[in-house]
Amino acid sequence: MAYSTLTSSTYGKDNVKFLKVKKNATNPEVQDVIEATVLVLLEGAFDQSYTDADNSPIVPTDTVKNTILVLAKTTDVWPIERFAAKIGTHFIEKYAHVSGVTVKITQDKWSKYNVNGKLQAHSFIHEGAEKRITSLYYKRSGDYKLSSSIKDLTVLKSTGSQFHGYNVCDFTTLKPTTDRILSTDVDSVWSFDSKKLGSIYNISKLADSGLFDKVYETAREITLNRFALENSASVQATMYNMATEILQAAEVVQDVSYSLPNKHYFLMDFSWKGLSNTDDQVFYPSPHPNGLIKCTVARSVKNKL
Numbered sequence: 209m210a211y212s213t214l215t216s217s218t219y220g221k222d223n224v225k226f227l228k229v230k231k232n233a234t235n236p237e238v239q240d241v242i243e244a245t246v247l248v249l250l251e252g253a254f255d256q257s258y259t260d261a262d263n264s265p266i267v268p269t270d271t272v273k274n275t276i277l278v279l280a281k282t283t284d285v286w287p288i289e290r291f292a293a294k295i296g297t298h299f300i301e302k303y304a305h306v307s308g309v310t311v312k313i314t315q316d317k318w319s320k321y322n323v324n325g326k327l328q329a330h331s332f333i334h335e336g337a338e339k340r341i342t343s344l345y346y347k348r349s350g351d352y353k354l355s356s357s358i359k360d361l362t363v364l365k366s367t368g369s370q371f372h373g374y375n376v377c378d379f380t381t382l383k384p385t386t387d388r389i390l391s392t393d394v395d396s397v398w399s400f401d402s403k404k405l406g407s408i409y410n411i412s413k414l415a416d417s418g419l420f421d422k423v424y425e426t427a428r429e430i431t432l433n434r435f436a437l438e439n440s441a442s443v444q445a446t447m448y449n450m451a452t453e454i455l456q457a458a459e460v461v462q463d464v465s466y467s468l469p470n471k472h473y474f475l476m477d478f479s480w481k482g483l484s485n486t487d488d489q490v491f492y493p494s495p496h497p498n499g500l501i502k503c504t505v506a507r508s509v510k511n512k513l
């Protein structure tokens with residue numbers, strides 16, 4: 209008997225990059241761009257390549273890369289949810305021994321900007337680290353999980369955030385505050401209810417209706433609005449409220465997860481110079497450690513009906 213057994217495996221290509229330009233049909237001067245980074249991993253009858261050095265079932269990762277780029281050329285990549293579904297169904301349809309496909313597409317945020325009050329037709333600002341992401345896991349059975357997210361949207365508010373009333377014990381040094389700086393890199397994930405979306409082949413039609421862009425815009429707007437407008441009791445309370453609002457606004461969303469670092473800014477001590485800093489003006493951006501707070505929020509059973 210063999211000493212070991214392969215319990216799971218998956219393989220493919222990561223960091224496949226392209227930029228695609230879309231020209232308006234009536235005015236080709238009006239353009240859009242998507243810069244994307246794609247991951248595709250395959251599952252299926254590949255065990256012998258690991259256990260017997262038999263490469264015959266392997267679709268080379270180089271072929272996976274070529275496929276992503278050819279599909280980027282020949283099919284519509286707007287929005288990324290549509291392109292993820294296209295990639296997923298392609299691999300299942302083309303290779304009978306592929307049983308599952310994982311796709312992750314990360315989109316850079318290129319935004320058009322104004323010159324003399326006029327939105328430019330084909331000039332864009334790269335808005336830093338912020339990304340729009342979609343993740344798909346699609347199985348030959350037809351089952352799939354689709355989620356989308358915002359990552360590395362860095363925000364800060366200089367007041368309108370509190371933290372007090374927490375557990376106090378002999379390890380506690382933190383002072384309660386009714387006015388602090390709150391800053392985080394937003395990582396917000398909303399998973400779609402597959403039953404409400406229907407078959408994976410329905411995703412393209414839903415994309416035509418603008419559904420995925422609308423949910424993305426809604427999630428981003430709710431996150432930014434609530435961050436600004438709510439006098440935050442804690443990261444925990446604010447993220448829960450954001451997630452609840454997204455569930456209320458987007459019927460097709462099954463649950464919402466946030467993962468938020470609490471990026472601390474500590475009030476500097478100028479007492480050595482005889483200076484008071486009680487007016488909360490000068491802070492030290494502490495690179496580490498940071499708080500890290502995560503939650504997933506779904507509809508309560510009553511509201512699922």
Ligand SMILES: O=c1[nH]c(=O)c2[nH]c(=O)[nH]c2[nH]1
Pocket residue numbers: 371382441442443444470499
């Ligand atoms: O919003 C917060 N949540 C915490 O759990 C926590 N813990 C801490 O030290 N500061 C904060 N702030």
